[in-house]
């Protein structure tokens with residue numbers, strides 16, 4: 001296997017997203033690419049921002065995502081399949097179900113270097129960096145994420161709010 005090449009990876013994801021069974025194809029291709037997280041680490045640029053859109057069209061969005069210690073991203077959905085691969089640090093993903101009047105925590109999953117998970121369109125998760133270290137990953141969504149109307153969920157009541165920057169800032173949790 002050659003070293004990781006971001007341009008080739010983006011092309012591979014674009015092809016997978018347009019193939020039959022895109023969910024499986026993207027997941028399989030991500031799993032292959034993330035077998036060597038050190039190669040991804042070595043190849044990825046040092047982005048200044050915590051989020052960087054690497055590619056987006058109507059079939060796929062590919063993001064660089066960094067979670068810094070202390071920030072807990074509020075519960076949200078994606079309205080499309082989200083496939084998440086981590087190449088540095090680890091993400092703690094917490095999964096919830098919305099029940100009448102409350103948000104119920106169901107499970108948590110630490111996603112470390114080389115691991116890939118897929119979240120269904122109606123899956124609700126919150127995310128934070130694990131072990132007090134930055135986590136870096138690539139997130140692939142099977143739609144134009146910036147055009148989708150997504151939801152945030154109140155930590156306690158599960159009340160649904162539009163996924164806007166203002167609501168996100170009001171709901172995010174900062175440690176310390």
Ligand SMILES: [Fe+2]
Nearest residue numbers: 076078082125
């Ligand atoms: Fe998410």
